[in-house]
Amino acid sequence: MNALRIAGLIWLGLVLVFLYAPILVMAAMSFNASPFYQLPFDFSTRWYEDLASNTAIRTAATRSVLIALAVTVIATALGTSAALALFRYDFPGKRILQVLLFPPIAIPWLITGTAMLIFFFAIGVGRGTPAVLIGHVALALPYVIVVVNARLVSFDRTLEEAARALGANPWTVTRRVTLPWIAPGVVAGALFAFAVSFDQFVVSYFLAKPGDSTLPVLIYTSIRKGFTPEINAVSTLIIVGSMALMLVVARFFSFGGHR
Amino acid sequence: MTRHLFLSSLLALSATGALADEIRVLNWQGYGTDLGWAVEAFAEATGHSVVHEYFTSEQEMLTKLRTNPGAYDVVLINAAFTRQARDEGLIGAIDTSGMANFGTVADGFLESELVIDGAVFGVPWTWGLTSFAVNTAAFETVPDSIEVFWDPAHKGRVSIRDDALEVVQFGALATGQDINDIADLDAVEAKLAELMPQIRTFWSSENDWNQFMAAGELDVATYWSGSAARSADMGLPVEFVVPKEGAVAWLDGLSIPDSSTKKEAAVAFIDWMIDPEFYVGWDKEGAPASANAAAADALPDDSFNKRVLGDPDVVARVTFQAPVDDATREKYLALWQGLKARQ
Amino acid sequence: MAGTLSAGDGRRAARLLAPAYLWLTLAVFLPLSAMLFFSFLTAAPFGDKPVEATLSNYRAFFETSTYALLLWKSIKLGLWVTGACILIGYPCALVLAKQIRGRAREALFLLVILPFWSNSLVRIFSWAIVLRGNGVLDRALDAVWPGDVRLALMFTPAAVVIGLVHSYLPYVILTSYLALQAIDDDIVEAARSLGARRLTILWRLVLPLSLPGLLAGAVLVFVPVVGSFMEPRILGGRFGTYYGTVIEDQFVAVFNWPLGAALSFILLAVVLLILGVSSPVLRRGMQ
Numbered sequence: 001m002n003a004l005r006i007a008g009l010i011w012l013g014l015v016l017v018f019l020y021a022p023i024l025v026m027a028a029m030s031f032n033a034s035p036f037y038q039l040p041f042d043f044s045t046r047w048y049e050d051l052a053s054n055t056a057i058r059t060a061a062t063r064s065v066l067i068a069l070a071v072t073v074i075a076t077a078l079g080t081s082a083a084l085a086l087f088r089y090d091f092p093g094k095r096i097l098q099v100l101l102f103p104p105i106a107i108p109w110l111i112t113g114t115a116m117l118i119f120f121f122a123i124g125v126g127r128g129t130p131a132v133l134i135g136h137v138a139l140a141l142p143y144v145i146v147v148v149n150a151r152l153v154s155f156d157r158t159l160e161e162a163a164r165a166l167g168a169n170p171w172t173v174t175r176r177v178t179l180p181w182i183a184p185g186v187v188a189g190a191l192f193a194f195a196v197s198f199d200q201f202v203v204s205y206f207l208a209k210p211g212d213s214t215l216p217v218l219i220y221t222s223i224r225k226g227f228t229p230e231i232n233a234v235s236t237l238i239i240v241g242s243m244a245l246m247l248v249v250a251r252f253f254s255f256g257g258h259r
Numbered sequence: 260m261t262r263h264l265f266l267s268s269l270l271a272l273s274a275t276g277a278l279a280d281e282i283r284v285l286n287w288q289g290y291g292t293d294l295g296w297a298v299e300a301f302a303e304a305t306g307h308s309v310v311h312e313y314f315t316s317e318q319e320m321l322t323k324l325r326t327n328p329g330a331y332d333v334v335l336i337n338a339a340f341t342r343q344a345r346d347e348g349l350i351g352a353i354d355t356s357g358m359a360n361f362g363t364v365a366d367g368f369l370e371s372e373l374v375i376d377g378a379v380f381g382v383p384w385t386w387g388l389t390s391f392a393v394n395t396a397a398f399e400t401v402p403d404s405i406e407v408f409w410d411p412a413h414k415g416r417v418s419i420r421d422d423a424l425e426v427v428q429f430g431a432l433a434t435g436q437d438i439n440d441i442a443d444l445d446a447v448e449a450k451l452a453e454l455m456p457q458i459r460t461f462w463s464s465e466n467d468w469n470q471f472m473a474a475g476e477l478d479v480a481t482y483w484s485g486s487a488a489r490s491a492d493m494g495l496p497v498e499f500v501v502p503k504e505g506a507v508a509w510l511d512g513l514s515i516p517d518s519s520t521k522k523e524a525a526v527a528f529i530d531w532m533i534d535p536e537f538y539v540g541w542d543k544e545g546a547p548a549s550a551n552a553a554a555a556d557a558l559p560d561d562s563f564n565k566r567v568l569g570d571p572d573v574v575a576r577v578t579f580q581a582p583v584d585d586a587t588r589e590k591y592l593a594l595w596q597g598l599k600a601r602q
Numbered sequence: 603m604a605g606t607l608s609a610g611d612g613r614r615a616a617r618l619l620a621p622a623y624l625w626l627t628l629a630v631f632l633p634l635s636a637m638l639f640f641s642f643l644t645a646a647p648f649g650d651k652p653v654e655a656t657l658s659n660y661r662a663f664f665e666t667s668t669y670a671l672l673l674w675k676s677i678k679l680g681l682w683v684t685g686a687c688i689l690i691g692y693p694c695a696l697v698l699a700k701q702i703r704g705r706a707r708e709a710l711f712l713l714v715i716l717p718f719w720s721n722s723l724v725r726i727f728s729w730a731i732v733l734r735g736n737g738v739l740d741r742a743l744d745a746v747w748p749g750d751v752r753l754a755l756m757f758t759p760a761a762v763v764i765g766l767v768h769s770y771l772p773y774v775i776l777t778s779y780l781a782l783q784a785i786d787d788d789i790v791e792a793a794r795s796l797g798a799r800r801l802t803i804l805w806r807l808v809l810p811l812s813l814p815g816l817l818a819g820a821v822l823v824f825v826p827v828v829g830s831f832m833e834p835r836i837l838g839g840r841f842g843t844y845y846g847t848v849i850e851d852q853f854v855a856v857f858n859w860p861l862g863a864a865l866s867f868i869l870l871a872v873v874l875l876i877l878g879v880s881s882p883v884l885r886r887g888m889q
Contacts, residue, residue: 008697022728036473085618115633138629150818154784195718210312221313250708460839599843
């Protein structure tokens with residue numbers, strides 16, 4: 001019994017090592033002097049010094065974070081309510097609505113992004129931050145809906161019905177009964193939405209105004225000439241920053257689900 | 260001193276009328292026009308500021324021009340695409356009379372695809388070669404033949420760029436054919452099929468190339484001349500080779516979209532881009548060869564562009580790339596994808 | 603289960619669904635419909651080229667064996683990556699949901715997803731640094747293992763699988779966790795007190811109850827992996843040509859959007875077919 005628990009912990013530890021191996025390498029390379037990521041390692045802080053004077057990377061990183069935050073809020077709200085409706089109600093065409101979530105996931109973003117470019121151009125939305133937001137939210141929505149739904153399927157409907165029978169109105173039922181139950185799903189959906197937006201290249205690339213580039217756009221376009229470990233430096237700062245923020249959040253809020 | 264000349268000539272230009280404009284340039288990232296010091300000098304002299312947008316392939320550049328009329332004032336177009344861009348009405352003829360530096364552009368480049376029926380649709384800017392570079396640590400003597408790619412001694416240490424047109428033209432050189440008129444495509448395919456087992460990986464950007472070469476994964480890989488100069492400058496042990504079989508040359512021009520509303524500022528910017536003073540500064544950071552004879556002459560004798568590309572023997576071996584129509588491009592892509600899919 | 607909708611429920615369902623689906627319609631469905639339309643044209647309707655309706659882009663798929671070969675290769679890749687994600691991720695989710703308690707769980711939950719917040723291209727290049735000859739992995743093995751070890755993982759299909767598993771593993775872990783955590787511990791306790799063995803409880807009780815979450819995660823892995831092109835291109839070397847890379851080529855290397863779009867819709871159709879065929883089997887498994 002104890003052996004099994006220890007094996008479980010070891011497994012979890014190994015998976016975390018696997019997940020963080022490239023992240024650690026990324027961070028280590030931001031302190032490596034070679035611009036070509038050559039080994040052996042040669043400690044240097046020059047990439048951080050370069051970063052301090054590189055306004056292009058910093059403004060792009062800030063813009064990416066702001067866009068991703070806005071996308072997270074919008075996509076999580078819309079996606080959660082859609083997932084709730086798909087869970088609660090049976091109606092003709094429900095299967096179709098569920099299947100429709102797959103095209104944006106299955107069709108490579110390159111094609112979807114190109115399609116958005118032509119369509120937004122044709123209907124006059126044009127380019128700019130609103131267009132970028134519209135595109136990012138749309139790509140994040142299916143992920144939020146699927147993830148929230150993965151939590152909802154194990155929700156006991158009788159709880160909602162009982163609350164309603166006791167006279168609670170639908171909004172109160174949602175707020176007091178359903179949302180607390182699906183909170184872990186909503187949080188996971190929001191984290192994925194942030195990741196989808198924060199790493200989204202194609203849509204930003206096609207829909208952002210010249211000069212308004214986001215971090216991924218900067219990275220992808222600089223690859224032709226070769227990006228420098230400055231990119232690693234800024235990525236490291238972002239990861240460390242979000243890790244600190246998340247641990248603070250985890251300290252004060254509970255969203256892992258309780259019984 | 261020359262800087263002074265440049266500033267005064269630009270001041271004279273700007274005095275003729277135009278207000279300070281913001282011009283938008285569409286180019287590859289890190290390809291000359293977006294050098295910080297150059298843009299600042301231009302802004303200082305003319306008052307015009309420069310904003311950049313980048314593309315990652317020629318097709319994407321054309322798409323951006325098609326879908327965003329009026330958004331760009333200067334665009335970099337490879338000579339193989341200039342005629343297509345003109346035929347689609349994307350770019351207009353350029354009035355070169357106001358360009359102080361146009362007079363010294365090498366005559367040969369004015370007979371290129373950039374000048375159509377006597378009208379300049381792209382100002383010849385830079386040119387270079389697509390050939391290959393070797394890791395000098397892996398060779399005692401630098402090879403002089405393209406056959407080194409097929410040499411069993413370098414099996415698994417070879418790379419070519421993942422680009423159908425480049426690959427097929429490479430195969431044409433290896434089979435002794437004209438890159439612009441390949442008569443025996445089957446021979447090219449057979450030759451490339453023999454090459455596949457030799458290959459370690461394909462590269463797709465200068466970034467990949469540098470990293471793979473720096474990690475010691477490769478002995479020999481196709482490369483571009485300007486990039487090779489840059490990689491060598493950054494300390495990689497590489498040497499660019501123009502083999503006896505020849506090499507592919509390309510020419511890039513700066514064009515002005517027909518829809519631009521700031522043509523005067525665009526002309527001033529292009530004039531600065533072909534200015535010898537700008538070019539000498541750019542060459543220090545690794546530039547392709549200049550199409551402006553005066554600019555090429557102004558380089559120090561030991562610079563890569565003067566040493567290698569200025570050699571008449573080398574120039575005699577290169578063939579400039581002609582425009583390639585869509586049907587041919589698709590045929591090459593099908594051939595290349597077929598080869599890759601069977602790995 | 604709710605059968606038909608009352609008028610009030612109908613209104614409420616519509617109010618909840620409309621924002622998300624209107625948004626998707628504007629930003630994804632309508633643009634993709636335009637792409638679907640292009641896939642039946644001879645050329646993208648730009649410039650002065652004459653454009654005609656045609657089925658040739660779909661016929662192109664069957665005219666050479668290249669596309670079918672690569673699609674099959676991509677599907678196999680999708681299955682490998684999905685399988686690996688399940689085998690690695692599900693036990694991990696089980697530990698996280700049933701063994702870890704309190705604040706540590708929240709922190710681990712976030713730690714699992716955090717690698718996702720880095721740029722995918724930077725992540726792939728970091729993998730390249732780990733896997734390449736004389737890279738981080740070789741050096742680490744050299745340090746702990748006597749003798750000369752050469753894994754030579756870089757530029758092999760294995761490298762592609764490793765890179766993709768890394769990118770998609772968090773989906774399986776988190777969706778499985780969401781379902782596992784919802785299982786009432788009392789049920790598990792009851793089964794145990796009735797004398798059921800651990801493995802039996804896992805196989806007959808926990809797995810079926812958490813299957814919806816596991817499957818949601820598997821779908822979120824399989825579907826995008828089949829169309830992936832960046833990881834294969836960079837990590838796969840000369841073996842890195844997959845269906846997604848040939849679609850990318852049609853858009854980037856040649857301006858053949860109609861063919862690229864047709865290939866994408868064939869991909870979508872095949873993926874939906876696979877999901878459709880497997881869903882009754884899976885649903886039976888869930889009962």
